[in-house]
Amino acid sequence: MLFQALAQQNLKREVALSATNFFAVAEMTAVTDCVVTLPRLIYRRLAHDPRLRILSAPVDRGTFPVEMAWHVRYRHDPAHRWLRGLVGQLIGELAASVRR
Template sequence: MGEAALAAVGRERRVVLTMPVFSGVYNIVSQSDLIAIIPHQLAKRMAPRAGFEIYEPPMPIARVQICMVWHKRADATPAHRWLREQIATLMAPLDDDGAGAARQS
């Protein structure tokens, strides 16, 4: 997520560990001298609970797009459509610019 931004200012990451979920990342960071780049909405929500500070990165970082994908045979399935709508509704508040509705194709 931050490699290109760091490269643009002549720096590179020094990876100490990798984790498959952000909750592991903020828990480790809150108990160490490490830093991490995590989604801002998640950081705002978890900082008071996990006890870490939030700082803006010193360089611009490209936004990450999160999208849903599914097989075309599930496109018209009512249960699958309902699930996609639920996910889009739950994720919409995390979209900073308010465009959060997922496109249904």
């Protein structure tokens, strides 16, 4: 979706780096001339860093899924079900607060 939105505005995305941790990418960006696209929750935490400049994206980036995974043996475990429910509730509340 991002690539199509950029193409509609005659913009092109060149990926120079890929990482599995948002905060690691932010640190790498702070010491290079690269640009990074981060979720709002993450960049709000990084906004105080004077090495970074926060800008709005030129296109709507949409959303991405957040998922939980667990071993099948815990599927029906009461304590594990409670924990999954709690984590799901907290993520929902956090997502609602970020949208504000």
